[in-house]
Amino acid sequence: MPTSIQNEIEALPPHLSVVVPAYDEVNRIGSTLTRMMDYLDGQDYTYEILIVDDGSTDGTLDLVKKLSGDHEQVHLYHYDGNRGKGYAVRFGMLEATGNYVLFSDADLATPIEEVEHLFEAIKQGADIAIGSRDVAGSKLEKRQSAFREFGGKVFNRLVQMMAVPGIHDTQCGFKLFTRVACKNVFGRCLVENFSFDVELLYVARQLGYQIAEVPVRWHHVEGSKVVYLSDNKRMVRN
16 A cells, blocks of 8 residues: 555544543453454444543553553553543543544443444434433343432432433443534533533533433443442532
């Protein structure tokens, strides 16, 4: 291939950027990153994965470095101090260069394959497609405890009344944006803790973006860093 053509191809943005926030995820990030790379390597579009290490102290950083190796599509970002999930996601989303930008939780509770369903919603006109566990067609392969499910439903009912009416599941960590929507929304967000999902959806609504809530497969993974009573109170206050 002529050098000039090769350089033009390399200069094109990837079709998909995947942002993964990680804080002390040494027990989960390895399988997540491997599964993402295996799946995305098999697709007919280009991609990049951005791991944002949110001040981990447990070896997460070294493990990601080891697994990514010569995989040039994987980019690792690290800063000292635990700034919060909202900060980490915003950092990665603003660094991403893809035509479409997905953020996914490090536990991969929603399988990476589900991104194709979000793409379909984007193709049909949405600017933002969010995975949902609480709309028709969703499949909860392993449920949370009854206490956590009840707490989540109460929280979302309050959120619908106060901020984003009509959105049934704001907290599923699997959301896809067009590049323009990504930069405009996250460039205005300020919340650094777990309530960032509500803020970004509120900002998106204020900017007039169309949001599609898409049913996805989801399974509960032990080890969540959300403490329901204290974090839900803090989310509502924010």
